[in-house]
Amino acid sequence: MPPANSLGIGFVGAGFITETFHADTLRGIRNADAAGIYNPTTSKAERVAESLRAADCGDATVHDSVDALTRDPDVDALWITSPNFTRVDVVETVAEAIEDGADLTGIAVEKPLARNLAEADRVIELVERADLAHAYLENQVYMPGVEKLKDLLWDGAEATGRPYLARSAEEHAGPHSSWFWDGEKQGGGVLSDMMCHSHKVNKHLLESATEEDLTPIAVSCDISTLKWTREEYADELAADFDVDYRESPSEDYAHATVFYETAEGEVVIGEATNSWCYVGTGLRITIELLGPEYSGTINTLESGTDVFFSSDVEDETGYVVEKQQAGQGEMPVIPDETTTYGYLAQNRHVVDAFRRGEDAREDLYDGREVVELTMASYKAAEEGERIDLEDVDLTDYVPEPASGTFDPSVEGLLGDD
Numbered sequence: 001m002p003p004a005n006s007l008g009i010g011f012v013g014a015g016f017i018t019e020t021f022h023a024d025t026l027r028g029i030r031n032a033d034a035a036g037i038y039n040p041t042t043s044k045a046e047r048v049a050e051s052l053r054a055a056d057c058g059d060a061t062v063h064d065s066v067d068a069l070t071r072d073p074d075v076d077a078l079w080i081t082s083p084n085f086t087r088v089d090v091v092e093t094v095a096e097a098i099e100d101g102a103d104l105t106g107i108a109v110e111k112p113l114a115r116n117l118a119e120a121d122r123v124i125e126l127v128e129r130a131d132l133a134h135a136y137l138e139n140q141v142y143m144p145g146v147e148k149l150k151d152l153l154w155d156g157a158e159a160t161g162r163p164y165l166a167r168s169a170e171e172h173a174g175p176h177s178s179w180f181w182d183g184e185k186q187g188g189g190v191l192s193d194m195m196c197h198s199h200k201v202n203k204h205l206l207e208s209a210t211e212e213d214l215t216p217i218a219v220s221c222d223i224s225t226l227k228w229t230r231e232e233y234a235d236e237l238a239a240d241f242d243v244d245y246r247e248s249p250s251e252d253y254a255h256a257t258v259f260y261e262t263a264e265g266e267v268v269i270g271e272a273t274n275s276w277c278y279v280g281t282g283l284r285i286t287i288e289l290l291g292p293e294y295s296g297t298i299n300t301l302e303s304g305t306d307v308f309f310s311s312d313v314e315d316e317t318g319y320v321v322e323k324q325q326a327g328q329g330e331m332p333v334i335p336d337e338t339t340t341y342g343y344l345a346q347n348r349h350v351v352d353a354f355r356r357g358e359d360a361r362e363d364l365y366d367g368r369e370v371v372e373l374t375m376a377s378y379k380a381a382e383e384g385e386r387i388d389l390e391d392v393d394l395t396d397y398v399p400e401p402a403s404g405t406f407d408p409s410v411e412g413l414l415g416d417d
Contacts, residue, residue, distance in 0.1 A: 007105070007351050008035030008058070010075035012066055012090055013082035014044040016176050017110060021139075022079055023048055024338045025347040026057035032351040033058030035074040038066055039082075066090050070097040070104065077106040077354050079137070083177075084115050084192075085185040088122050095126040106133035106354035112196040112374065113367030115187025115402060117394050120371045124364050135350040135360030136367035140168075140197045140285070141204040142342035142349065149289060149296040150205050156294045162262070163291035166205045167271045168198035170285050171278035174228070174252070178241035181250065183401040189250025191223055191377055192402070194274040197285075199258060199373045200366070202270030205289045206260060213263040216369075220386040221256035221377040223401075225249045225408035227277035249408055250401040252276040256377040272377075281331050285341075300340060305333040375399065384415070 009026070011018050014037055026034055034052040037060045039045035049060040063069040070078065070093070080090055087109065098104060107127055113136060114120035127134050140146060153163060175193065179185040186192055207214045225245070227233055234245045258270040278284060280301070287298040308330045334340050353360045372389075378399035380387040400406040407413075 005031060005355070007032045007355050008072075008074045008076045009033065009351075010036040010038070010069045010072060010078045011048070011060075012038055012069065012078055012080045013110075014039035014041075014048045015081065015083075018079070018081045019044075019048050019051070021338050021341070021343040022081060022347065023052055023057070025344045026052065027055055028339075028344050029348050029351055031355060032347075034060040035076070036061045036063055036069045036072045038063045038069040066093045067097050070094050071102045073103070075104070077104060077108065077133075079108045079110070081110040081137075083179045083185065084112065084187050085179065087114055088119050091123050091126045095130050098130045098132075104130075104132055105357065106135065106350075108135035108137050108350050108354075108360070109364065109367065110137045111139075111200075111367070111370070112187070112192060113364060113371055115192065116398055117368070117371055117375055118396055120364075120368045121395075124368060127364060133354050133357055133359050134364045135353065136362045136364050136370075137346060137350070138197065138200045138362050138366070138370070139342035139346050140170075140201040140287075141362060142346040143201075143298075144339065144342070144345065145298045145300075146201060146205065146287060146342070147345075149287070149298060150209065153289050153291065153294055153296050154209060157291055160292040160294065162208070162266075162268070163206055163289050164266075164268045165271065165288075165290040166202040166269070167273075167288040167290075168201050168286070169273040170194045170197050170283070171273075171275045171280075172283045173279060174276040178243060181237060181241050181243045181245075183248060183250040183404060183406065186250070186402075188374075188378060188399045188401040189223075189225075189254075190252055190274045190276045191221075191254035191256075192374060192399070193276075195254055195256060195272050195377060196370050196374055198272035198274060199256070199270065199377075200362075200370050201287060202258065202272060203260070205287070206268050206270060211263075214260040214268070216258055216373060216376075216389055217261050217267075218259040218386050218388050219256060219373065219376040219380050221254065221380040223251035223254045223378070223381040223408075224413070225251055225406075226253050226275075228252050229408060248404045249406060251406065251408065254377070254381075256380070258373060300334060301332045303332050303334045303340075305335060307331055307333055
C-alpha cells in the first residue's frame, strides 16, 4: 500500500511514451504511485499496470473509461498521454466529472498541448474552470545535460554577455504508431510532433534562469517531405500504417528560426531542425548554446557506451536505444534513457508541485506558447516568408498538413499552378 501522502497518478494512455518512460519514472520518485490507467485497448493498459505492480510502483486499477479513471478515489492527478486528436475530448470528460463531484489535485498534459491554438485554448479554459494545478510535459527542458549546460554557460555569461544562439535538432526514422503519420489526427507531421521539443528547449536555454525576459517576435520556416513520399517508402507506410502519403502527405523535414527580443532590446535566435528521415543508429538529439566567448554541445548518441555485434550474430540484438534502426554493427547505448531524456526529473518536479497544490514550472500556458510557435512556423513555411508575430492572427489557423492540402512537390514548393 502506498504512503498516506503519496500522489496517486492516473494515466490516460498506455502507449509507448507511458509504458517506456512515464511509468518507469515511478521507480525513482518518492511520494507517488500508479493508481489507475485507461487505454482504449485494454490489453495495453493491463500490461503497463502489471509492469508497475512488478516494480512495486503501485497497484493501478485498469478502467474502462476516462470518466471512471477520473472518479477513482485513489487517483489524485492525471497524466494525459493519449493521442493529440483525443486531447480536447479527454479534458472535457475530466472537467465534466469534476463538476459532478470527482476530486483531483492536478492534470499534466504530454507535448504537444494541442494540434492548434483553438484546441490549446479550449484545454486551458477547461482546466482553469476546474481549478486544477497543471503541468505541460516537455521532458527536454529537464534533461540533466541541458540543465548543466545552461548553468555552466550562464555563469560564464556574467563576464561576456548572455547567449545569443540556441540550436536544437531531434531526428529519427519515423514514429511508432499510425496516428502520428495521419496529418489530421496528429496536427501535422514532424514539425508538430518534434519541433515542439526544439522550440521549447531553445527558449529555455536562451532565457535567464531568474526571469522570463524573452519575447518571440518573428518566425521563419521551411518544411518538406524528403523520404516518405518516394514510391517504396509510401508503399511501406500504406502497408504498415494504412496511410496514403501519395495523396495526403505530411512533412518529414522542418527547419525553423525564431527571433526573440530580450528585455534590453537585443535579438537572440533559436534554430530548430527536425526530421523523420534521419537514418542512423537511433533517436538523435543534438543541442547547442552559443554566446560571446563560449559554447556548449549535447549529442545524446555520444553516451560513452557502445556495443558491437558482428554479421555472424544470427539473431539481432534487443532494444538498445529509442528508434534504433539496426541490430548489428556498432551501436551507442544510453544506459538510462528515462533519466537522460529528462522524464525522471520532469515527473519528480511535477509530483512535488502537485503535492503542494501548485502549477509546475512548465505549465499549460508554456504549452500554449509552444503551440503558437509551431503554428507560426507552419504559417511561415506556407507563406514562404518571415512571420511577424504581432501582425498574424493564428487563433483559427490549421496547417496545410493537418488539413490534407500540403503539396511537397516542386510545384507546391514554388507555388506553381
